Structures are given as structure tokens and as C-alpha cells.
Amino acid sequence: MKKVIISLIMMFGIISSTSLAGTLVINTDTSDAAPKEAFEYIIKKFEEENPDVTVKWNVFDHEGYKQSIRNFLNTDPPDVANWYAGNRMLPFVRAGLFEDVSDIWKDSGWVDGNLSENMEHAKKSMTIGGKQWGIPYTYYQWGVYYRKDLFTANGISVPTTWDDFVAACATLKAAGITPITIGSKYLWTTAGVFDYLNLRTNGYEFHMDLTLGKVPYTDPKVQAVFDKWDELVKPGYFLENHAALSWQEALTPMVNGEAAMYVMGNFAVAPLKEAGLRDSNLGFFQFPEITPGIPMAEEAPTDTVHIPSKAKNKTDAKRFLIFMSRADVQEEINKILGQLPINKNSSVKKGDPFLAAGLNMLNNAYAMAQFYDRDAPAQMASEGMKGFQEYMSNPDRRQKILERLEKVRQRVYK
Amino acid sequence: MELNNSKPKRITWWQKNQIKISPWIFLAPGLIFFFIYVIAPIFVSIGISFYQWDGLSPSIYVGLQNYIELLDDEYFYISLWNNLKWLIFFMLAVPIGLGLAIFLNQIVFGIRLIKSLFFFPFVISQVVIGLIFTWFYQPNYGVIAPFLDLIGLEGFSILANENTATYGIIFAGLYPQIAYCLILYLTGLNNINPEQIEAGRMDGAKGFNLFWNIVLPQLRHATFLAIVVTVIGALRSFDMVAIMTQGGPYGYSNVLAYYMFEQALSEYGYRMGYGSAIATVLFTIMMFYILFFIYRMYRNEREDNN
Numbered sequence A: 001m002k003k004v005i006i007s008l009i010m011m012f013g014i015i016s017s018t019s020l021a022g023t024l025v026i027n028t029d030t031s032d033a034a035p036k037e038a039f040e041y042i043i044k045k046f047e048e049e050n051p052d053v054t055v056k057w058n059v060f061d062h063e064g065y066k067q068s069i070r071n072f073l074n075t076d077p078p079d080v081a082n083w084y085a086g087n088r089m090l091p092f093v094r095a096g097l098f099e100d101v102s103d104i105w106k107d108s109g110w111v112d113g114n115l116s117e118n119m120e121h122a123k124k125s126m127t128i129g130g131k132q133w134g135i136p137y138t139y140y141q142w143g144v145y146y147r148k149d150l151f152t153a154n155g156i157s158v159p160t161t162w163d164d165f166v167a168a169c170a171t172l173k174a175a176g177i178t179p180i181t182i183g184s185k186y187l188w189t190t191a192g193v194f195d196y197l198n199l200r201t202n203g204y205e206f207h208m209d210l211t212l213g214k215v216p217y218t219d220p221k222v223q224a225v226f227d228k229w230d231e232l233v234k235p236g237y238f239l240e241n242h243a244a245l246s247w248q249e250a251l252t253p254m255v256n257g258e259a260a261m262y263v264m265g266n267f268a269v270a271p272l273k274e275a276g277l278r279d280s281n282l283g284f285f286q287f288p289e290i291t292p293g294i295p296m297a298e299e300a301p302t303d304t305v306h307i308p309s310k311a312k313n314k315t316d317a318k319r320f321l322i323f324m325s326r327a328d329v330q331e332e333i334n335k336i337l338g339q340l341p342i343n344k345n346s347s348v349k350k351g352d353p354f355l356a357a358g359l360n361m362l363n364n365a366y367a368m369a370q371f372y373d374r375d376a377p378a379q380m381a382s383e384g385m386k387g388f389q390e391y392m393s394n395p396d397r398r399q400k401i402l403e404r405l406e407k408v409r410q411r412v413y414k
Numbered sequence B: 001m002e003l004n005n006s007k008p009k010r011i012t013w014w015q016k017n018q019i020k021i022s023p024w025i026f027l028a029p030g031l032i033f034f035f036i037y038v039i040a041p042i043f044v045s046i047g048i049s050f051y052q053w054d055g056l057s058p059s060i061y062v063g064l065q066n067y068i069e070l071l072d073d074e075y076f077y078i079s080l081w082n083n084l085k086w087l088i089f090f091m092l093a094v095p096i097g098l099g100l101a102i103f104l105n106q107i108v109f110g111i112r113l114i115k116s117l118f119f120f121p122f123v124i125s126q127v128v129i130g131l132i133f134t135w136f137y138q139p140n141y142g143v144i145a146p147f148l149d150l151i152g153l154e155g156f157s158i159l160a161n162e163n164t165a166t167y168g169i170i171f172a173g174l175y176p177q178i179a180y181c182l183i184l185y186l187t188g189l190n191n192i193n194p195e196q197i198e199a200g201r202m203d204g205a206k207g208f209n210l211f212w213n214i215v216l217p218q219l220r221h222a223t224f225l226a227i228v229v230t231v232i233g234a235l236r237s238f239d240m241v242a243i244m245t246q247g248g249p250y251g252y253s254n255v256l257a258y259y260m261f262e263q264a265l266s267e268y269g270y271r272m273g274y275g276s277a278i279a280t281v282l283f284t285i286m287m288f289y290i291l292f293f294i295y296r297m298y299r300n301e302r303e304d305n306n
Helices: A002-017 A033-049 A062-075 A086-094 A102-106 A120-126 A148-153 A162-174 A188-201 A204-211 A220-233 A251-255 A266-274 A314-325 A327-337 A353-363 A378-393 A395-412 B013-048 B065-071 B074-090 B093-104 B111-123 B126-137 B145-150 B165-190 B194-202 B207-218 B220-235 B239-244 B256-265 B272-305
Strands: A023-028 A054-059 A080-084 A135-139 A142-147 A178-181 A259-265 A282-285 A302-306
Touching: A023 A033, A023 A062, A023 A314, A033 A054, A033 A314, A033 A327, A062 A080, A080 A086, A080 A314, A086 A302, A102 A314, A120 A135, A120 A302, A135 A314, A135 A327, A142 A148, A142 A188, A142 A266, A142 A353, A148 A282, A162 A178, A162 A220, A178 A251, A188 A204, A188 A220, A188 A259, A188 A378, A220 A378, A220 A395, A251 A259, A251 A266, A259 A266, A266 A282, A266 A353, A282 A353, A302 A314, A314 A327, A378 A395, B013 B272, B065 B272, B074 B165, B074 B220, B074 B256, B074 B272, B093 B111, B093 B165, B093 B220, B111 B165, B126 B165, B126 B239, B165 B220, B165 B239, B194 B207, B207 B220, B220 B272, B239 B256, B256 B272
Parallel strands: A023 A054, A023 A080, A178 A259
Antiparallel strands: A080 A302, A135 A302, A142 A259, A142 A282
């Protein structure tokens, strides 16, 4: 019995010793290969630069993390946790679980100069109630990925206007090729299409007003978005049976040359290339203009790091956040991730045409949206995306769906 | 009276009540955990259904608001309706299981192997069955795609169509459930009294008549059990839905159990109050059934004792 007690005491001793000063606990959802490698790299680098700090790093399963973070922020908070920008962090900020890090943003005294200036374009998506709640370290572009060879074979050039885009779809359809592939089983892919149609039809300000709940879903401007969507859905330009497929499964027709385009994030490039596509037959273009004269805003979901407000070692956590915001660090992380750095003094991996195109597009972007499910609150997003999927299968139910979404809006933003 | 001569027989309180108390002591561990993990959560959950709560922020009391919203929620009715479909069509497992059991209840070479092959679906995890059937249903390259082509449904996706998705899932669910009923009936058939069958035969009963009037009444207990497990299986049809469609397309294959999960615990949910309200409705439905079940058991036991 005594032995058991002693070993219990020893166990607790070991557990509590992990939370001593000088130990930095980091929780991340980087279970996929590239993000994991990126964090391995930067943690090693951080430890080299700060020999007095030992990092204890817990990797969570990417999907499971969304549940775990709600628990560990309360019960067993790490010193640093990764998450997403925009409205996605709102529940944690509102519940007082994230630390206000505005001082890091304001402080211009440290090595890399003024953060607010270097990350100006991302500051808005990190701000809630006039304060900043974390540091963004990577983002990626959305747009249209397409099969160059199919375009050439059918005499289509990259469309820059809506009419060209619809015409290209018509040509492809006539040639027996599905113009746009999509897999909507997990709903969110439909939101990418909606976001772009709204950003291009009504502009960034209206899109933000809508996702912030200031505009009813029955507004004529929302109807206008669906009028444009009708032009793609009604002639059957999207992949059939999209509701049965995940986004990865919907890549197959594109790889096989049965579908020509995919409205997607840059993360689709890796699996497409693994499946055999090359820079020679896979291309990227910006989602075409719809209403002339509206400044082009883009989708660029941002990943971030935060300090939980119950963290034990906030001093070192801040050092880590400052470290993560540095131009050279962001450059390295994003080379591994194959994504884009937020800090505008970082350079991008050479020789990747998709990153180059993305960087060029985002640097010239009027503004950046985070994606529907990060800009709109979770409950609105889930109902919204369900509605988009239903609309894509039954375009004639539009009115009913929008009325339902309006009902949800009135409840969620109360 | 001289008390000092004989040692007084002092009966302690424990000795006096031992017979009464000891069963409770043996039951205590089970009861305590049953209370903590089953009874208490029911009441906590009903309590939460009167609040608006995201699991993080302080909860706000909203009275019956969640229930009022439920009454006006299309997806709730779709889920309820799907639960009903599950109850009705899942019942097919009972007669099919019975039919297979009678078919397998013969003595030929290798019947044990054949029987165990029929049990097999019951051994496989529900998740695996769900996954495999999802692949079966896959448009264009699934196993059943060529058959759909034959009847002119080229590229038709069962799980992506709002009218067929639920039936597709129920069909997949039937696969292990039939095996379950089959096991129940096979054991039931073992206990059948051969003398009664003989007697029936002598009286001229045969074929369906023999089965309906002599065999089936003796399988009463097996039938009761098969119906019970099938109804429970239908009401908690959560895993199949989660694996195969996540309630999609756009909520049309949802059932109450999954809708509750979606509202309360999924990535976009965290409406604990609303989820609890759905749980309470589901619980009420189950309660009717459980009460009926308990009443039947009670009556049966009394009959058996008399």
C-alpha cells in the first residue's frame, strides 16, 4: 500500500513538474504530414534560439482538435494553441479563453519592426472588439483550378469575365466534359462557390455584412447571387451526384479528364499532383469578374496561434508568438506547408507557379474573406452550407431555402 | 431474572437486518454507476433543454423556447419522419431472420460452417458495414452501379438523393440486424418441443399451418426479443447515419439521434440546449416503448409464475 502511495506521489510530482517555468506547452492540430513537419521545424528552431525554454508539444488529430480545444482551454490549458482567424475564434474570445495580445501587435521595439504594418492586411481578421487575439502565420488562396489541356483542346482561353466563364462551361458541356467538379458531402465546398459569387456580384462589404448578420438572406442582392448561380446550376455545369462525394473524391473526374475546373483552395494542388497532374496540364486562375467595377476581394483562410488566458507560462508564450510572426520564420514554415506567409517581408518558395499566382493575387486583393464557415458564426454557417447544397441539387427550391436561412439568421444574430 | 448466568444473546442490528440489507450492498456498485451514468444525465439533459448554452459561455434560461423552435424546425420533422421509416422497415429484419433461421435449422454436412457464415455480418463492426455499403452505392463505380444501369438509372447515387438516402442506410443496417434476429431464432428453434410437432403432424397439420400454429407460438420469446432489439436498433440508428451520409443530402437522411449530435456536439453545433431538447423528445418516444416493454416483461413473469 505504501509503495502505491509513494508511486502515486511520484507520478503527480512528474506531472506537476511539466508545468514549471521554462517549459512551454504547445497544442496543435497539425496531424497531417506537411503541417506536422512545419511545426517540428519551427519548434526546433525556437528551442535553439531560446535555450532556456523547453517546448512540450502535443499534436492532436486535425478533426478531433475542434472538440478537444473546447475542453483543454478550460481544464488543462497549454501555453500556446493554434486555431483560425475571423469569427471562428469569436466563441473563445467571448468566453474569455484567449489572451489579448494587442501589445505584441502594437510593440514596434522588437527585432522585426512594426507588426501591424507587416501584417496590415491580416490585422482585421485578428481583431475583435478593437483588440488582437492571436498571431497569423499562414494562409492560402482560393480560386479556380483547371485542366489546361482540356481548355486548349476545346479552344477556351482563361476566362476573366462572367460571360466568358459561362461560355467556357457551355463549350465544355457540349464536348461531353463536366465543366466544374465539386464534392459537397461535407458541405463546405459549396460555400467556396457562394462566397466567390457574392464577393464578385456584391463586393466585399456586402459579403461581410451578410456573414455578420446585418443583411437578410431574402435581400434582392442575395437573390442576385443565386441568379448567377442559376446560370451554372440549371444547365448542369456542376458534377452530378456531388452530394455523395467528399472533396477528395470529386478530384477523380478532374484527374481522369472528365471534369475541367474546381473552385477550391490551394491545398487541392498536392493531391492533384500526386494523382498525376503536372504544371503543364494543371492551372490556376482568379475567379472571374461578375459585376464590373467591384474591387476584387479574395478568399484566404488564415491559420493562427493564440495564448489561452489560463496559460501558465505566458512570458515564453509571447516570445513564441513574436517568433512566429517574424518574416524569416514565416518564410520557412510556409515553404514546408506549401502555403503563403502573412508577413509581407517574407519571400515565397521559388518555382511553384500556384504559390506565385496566389501571392500575386492576394497582394493585389482589395480585401480578404476568411471563408463562409469562419466569417459567419458556426450555427449560421452550418445551416447556410446545408442550404447551398440543397439549392445545388434543387435550384427551384431557392425561395424556400432563403426564407429558412433568414429565419436562422434572426435567431443566430439575436 | 438472572442475566449473569447465561450469556445474553445480543442480536446486533446487522444480524437482524442482514438478509434485507445484503442484496442492496451487492447491488450498490451497479446502482451507483447506473445512477451516475444513466439516471442523472437524463435529468441534467432535460434541465439543459431549457437553456441556451454553447458549452463555454454562461448559460441563459430561455424556458420552452427550444421546444417552440423545434415545432417550427423542418429538419426536426424530417428526422422524426426518418425515425419512423427506420422503425417500420427495420422490422423486416425479424421475418427475414426467422425465414433464414428455419432454412438453416437442418442437419446436413457442413451446416455449422454455413451457419457461422450467416452470423458473420453481426460480428463485423457497424462502422465497417456502413463504409462498405457507401462504396457499394457509389455512383458509376460502385458494385450496384451496373445493375442501376440495367434499369436505366445510369450514374444514380442512392445516398445523394433525398428520396432514397434513408432507405439506402436502412438497407445497410438490415444486413447485421438480420443476422442478429437469425441467431435469436436459431437458439429459439433449438428449444422447440419435438413432441408437440409430432402431435401436430398426427392431427394432420403440415406446411404453413404447422409453422403458424405449432412452431411460431413456441418461438414467442425469441420473437419478443427480436422485436425489442430491432426497435432499439432502429431508434438508435446513429452510427450508420454518421458514417454513410452525416444526415445528408442537406439533412434528408437525418434521424433524431444524429440531429441531436449535429446540433449539440458537431463542428458547427454547440447548441447544447437545442440538442438536449431533441434528446428529450427522443427520450419521450423511447420511454413509451420502454414502459410497454417493462409491462410485457412483468406480465410474462407473472404468467410464468402462475
